[in-house]
Every structure is written in C-alpha cells, then in structure tokens.
Amino acid sequence: MMTTMRNKKGKKLTLSASTSTSSFPRVLNKQAELGSDGDLSNSSSAAAASARRIFIPKHGVGIRVEQLYKRYDALRAGGESFVGAAGFDLEIAPNRLTALVGPSGSGKTTFLRLVSGLEDPTSGRVFLGGRDVTDLSTRERRVGVVFQGYALFKHMTVADNIKFGPRMLNLPGDPDARVRDLLELVELPHVAKRYPSQLSGGQKQRVALARALAAEPRVLLLDEPFSALDPEVRAALRAGLRDVLRRAGVTAVMVSHDQAEAFEMADDVVVFRRGAPAARGAPGDLRSDPGSPFVMDFVHEANKLPAGCALVRRSGFATRKQGAMCAPCDVECVQRIDDSSSSSSSYTPVTVLDRSFAGNVIKYRIRCEGEGGEPGVELEAHVPSNATALTPAGARGGGGGGRRSGQEGGGSSPSSPLLEQLEVGSRAYARCPPDRFMGFQAEDLEA
Numbered sequence: 001m002m003t004t005m006r007n008k009k010g011k012k013l014t015l016s017a018s019t020s021t022s023s024f025p026r027v028l029n030k031q032a033e034l035g036s037d038g039d040l041s042n043s044s045s046a047a048a049a050s051a052r053r054i055f056i057p058k059h060g061v062g063i064r065v066e067q068l069y070k071r072y073d074a075l076r077a078g079g080e081s082f083v084g085a086a087g088f089d090l091e092i093a094p095n096r097l098t099a100l101v102g103p104s105g106s107g108k109t110t111f112l113r114l115v116s117g118l119e120d121p122t123s124g125r126v127f128l129g130g131r132d133v134t135d136l137s138t139r140e141r142r143v144g145v146v147f148q149g150y151a152l153f154k155h156m157t158v159a160d161n162i163k164f165g166p167r168m169l170n171l172p173g174d175p176d177a178r179v180r181d182l183l184e185l186v187e188l189p190h191v192a193k194r195y196p197s198q199l200s201g202g203q204k205q206r207v208a209l210a211r212a213l214a215a216e217p218r219v220l221l222l223d224e225p226f227s228a229l230d231p232e233v234r235a236a237l238r239a240g241l242r243d244v245l246r247r248a249g250v251t252a253v254m255v256s257h258d259q260a261e262a263f264e265m266a267d268d269v270v271v272f273r274r275g276a277p278a279a280r281g282a283p284g285d286l287r288s289d290p291g292s293p294f295v296m297d298f299v300h301e302a303n304k305l306p307a308g309c310a311l312v313r314r315s316g317f318a319t320r321k322q323g324a325m326c327a328p329c330d331v332e333c334v335q336r337i338d339d340s341s342s343s344s345s346s347y348t349p350v351t352v353l354d355r356s357f358a359g360n361v362i363k364y365r366i367r368c369e370g371e372g373g374e375p376g377v378e379l380e381a382h383v384p385s386n387a388t389a390l391t392p393a394g395a396r397g398g399g400g401g402g403r404r405s406g407q408e409g410g411g412s413s414p415s416s417p418l419l420e421q422l423e424v425g426s427r428a429y430a431r432c433p434p435d436r437f438m439g440f441q442a443e444d445l446e447a
C-alpha cells in the first residue's frame with residue numbers, strides 16, 4: 001500500500017506501509033515530533049502511486065495490555081470504590097476494527113480511557129506497537145479519540161477544528177490540503193468554512209472523525225460515536241466509518257451499545273463482563289460458538305427456557321442445570337410435520353403469538369403449552385425470510401443441523417429448516433437441534 005503525503009514545503013511524498021509503521025517509536029519521542037518532518041523526508045519517491053492525496057498513512061499499531069487494573073476510589077472516606085478494569089491481558093490487532101460490547105458498567109469505557117491515557121491504571125501496563133506507553137500522555141501516545149463528550153470546538157470553523165491537532169503536533173504538510181483530503185474522506189467536501197452549529201448531528205460526528213484522523217493517530221478510539229443519532233443517520237455513518245477506517249488504515253477500537261451494529265461493522269468483537277473480556281472473536285465465530293451462557297445470551301438475546309420443558313426435552317437436550325438456552329436463529333418453526341417421519345417426535349406444538357419482519361429475517365414469537373401441568377413457555381424463532389418451503393418438514397428426515405454459521409438471514413441452505421410464513425394465531429411446530437442448546441444457572445447470566 002502506497003500513500004501519498006506532502007511535506008512541509010508542500011512537496012508530494014509517498015509512504016509505504018513498512019516505512020510508516022517503523023516511524024512509531026520515533027514519533028513517541030517528543031523531540032523528534034517537534035519541528036521535524038519525521039521519516040516523511042526519508043521517503044523519496046514522489047511518483048504518486050495513487051491519484052488520491054490522502055494524508056493518513058497506514059500506520060496503525062497493535063494494542064496490548066498486561067494485567068490492566070483500575071480501581072476508582074471513593075472521594076470520601078468510607079465510600080465505595082469501583083473496579084473499572086479487573087486485571088486482564090488483551091491484545092488487539094493493528095489496522096482492524098475491533099468492537100467492544102457488554103452490559104453497562106462492564107468496563108468498556110474504562111478500557112478505552114486507559115489505552116488513550118486519559119486515565120492512569122492502578123496497576124498494569126499499556127503497550128502500543130510493542131512499546132510501553134503507560135507513562136505517556138494521550139498526545140505522546142498518538143491516540144485519537146471520538147468520544148460522546150468530545151464535541152467540536154464551537155468557535156472554530158470545521159477547517160480550523162481539523163487543523164488544530166496537526167498544528168499542536170507540528171505535523172508536516174500543507175494544512176489546507178489536509179483539510180481537503182480529510183473532508184473528502186468523510187464525504188463532506190463542502191463544509192470546511194462552516195461552524196459546528198451549522199452542521200447536522202451526523203455531519204458533526206463525521207467532522208469529529210476527520211479531526212481525530214487529522215492528527216495521524218496510531219490508534220483511534222471511539223466510544224459509542226453514534227449513540228446520539230437517529231437510526232437512519234446511524235446506518236449511513238456505520239457503513240461510511242468502516243470504509244473510512246479501511247482507507248485510513250488505522251487501528252480502531254469502538255464501543256457500541258448496539259450489539260447488531262458492532263457485529264455488522266467489526267472485524268473482531270470483544271465481549272466485556274465485570275471489568276474484563278469474557279470472550280472475543282470474529283463476529284461469525286462468536287455467534288456460532290459463544291462459549292458461555294453469558295456470551296450466548298448477550299450475543300443472541302437467547303431464549304431462556306426451563307431445562308425440563310417440553311420443547312427442550314423433545315428437542316433431545318438434557319442438562320443438570322436449571323435452564324436451557326438457545327439462540328432464536330437456531331429454533332426451527334414449521335407449519336406442518338410429517339407424522340410418519342422419525343423426526344416428528346422431536347417437534348413440539350406451538351402457537352404463533354406474533355410475527356415481525358426485520359431485514360431478511362422473520363421474527364416469530366411462539367408459545368409452547370406445558371405438558372402434564374407444567375407452565376407454558378414463550379420463545380422467539382428467527383428465520384430467514386428469503387427461504388421458501390415446499391415440502392413438509394418431516395419429509396427431510398432427521399436432519400436440521402442448525403444454522404451453524406450463526407448468521408441470521410444468510411439464506412436457504414440444504415440444512416435450513418423449512419420455512420413458510422406462519423400466520424399469527426396459527427398452530428405450528430418448533431424444535432432446536434440439541435447441540436445448539438446450552439445449560440445455564442441464573443448466576444451465569446448476571447452482569
């Protein structure tokens with residue numbers, strides 16, 4: 001990857017990924033930062049490989065924390081203290097988008113603040129690009145932040161907001177060209193002369209992103225950057241941000257309270273619980289193999305059923321735990337079963353209580369009546385809406401291995417359950433492959 005830049009005199013320079021990555025230790029040295037062209041002046045080839053002038057070289061670095069622990073002590077004697085980071089190791093790969101999810105108070109913001117240097121750990125170390133930065137300031141770490149509370153400077157134009165960071169860091173290059181390139185990157189080329197009050201919420205967030213990127217961060221940290229925006233703007237920004245991050249080549253870590261948003265955008269997801277990561281992985285892997293009841297419930301908003309209920313029993317799952325949970329996307333729900341088929345006994349009769357359409361998924365709320373005096377249970381079954389069903393379920397034999405990809409709406413595959421649109425109020429049959437259940441106790445799910 002070649003990236004074109006300009007030095008102080010406006011001369012075009014081209015950076016390769018390897019050159020720029022190696023500049024990191026030098027940039028951490030404040031002396032080298034001030035009044036120096038950095039290694040830009042070492043890059044001789046002015047033959048621009050790309051027609052675009054983008055000021056951001058590929059220079060994201062990996063993040064690593066060791067035994068990161070943060071205790072917020074009470075301000076008054078006898079007050080409670082809170083643990084924001086419970087003492088954990090975590091490594092985040094460079095130049096990728098990692099999403100942090102988890103319940104409120106699980107330590108996501110604390111982690112970002114510790115990585116950014118806005119907060120000091122009680123103990124433990126933070127490394128960026130392999131270098132211990134625990135004792136460095138945010139600016140020295142070259143970390144960019146787009147936090148909810150980090151508003152644009154109201155009295156400055158968009159252009160001046162964007163120029164602010166590079167000026168503070170004395171970064172080389174033509175400031176106006178930088179503004180132009182970054183506004184182009186966030187697809188707002190026409191707003192340079194405006195003041196923040198003349199922008200919509202979504203535009204402000206895009207400018208905030210451009211401002212953060214202008215300082216050529218090694219790591220970009222975003223804490224619920226879209227949470228104040230309405231759903232349509234969020235959806236547009238989501239796609240845009242991903243694209244910008246790709247092109248900018250920065251390591252990005254984003255907290256999102258919107259689980260679907262995080263899973264859609266991120267290369268990697270870390271689920272936090274009680275001040276530490278409870279699971280991590282690629283979105284598809286975490287969906288298909290959440291590993292623990294807590295993560296499964298968080299990732300899927302799982303159905304939680306009494307372990308002994310008819311649906312669990314007939315589906316063929318047994319556990320010593322109180323409950324059995326399954327993801328709505330693993331519940332098969334069909335209108336008819338073939339009584340002569342050997343698999344028919346694995347289905348439980350249900351009533352369709354509600355139906356809604358969400359993208360290419362149909363969400364059914366179903367009720368399974370209790371047998372022999374046990375109470376009935378309600379659960380959700382999510383099925384891809386683009387699949388069609390022509391044959392009764394039982395005709396397929398005992399198959400139905402579940403949607404192991406864990407991706408809802410992934411279309412009809414040979415192992416998909418048979419799908420037809422079920423009418424609200426109608427009778428149907430449901431089951432879940434036994435290997436898609438997980439036994440749980442109430443305390444497994446506590447935040």
Ligand code: ADP
Pocket residue numbers: 072073082083084085102103104105106107108109110111272
């Ligand atoms: P999240 O971003 O996942 O919602 P936080 O990192 O904000 O979680 O909080 C983690 C824990 O640290 C919570 O128990 C929270 O109450 C506590 N905490 C966070 N910031 C402070 C603070 N400034 N003072 C005291 N406790 C705090």
Ligand code: MG
Pocket residue numbers: 108109110255
């Ligand atoms: Mg938070």
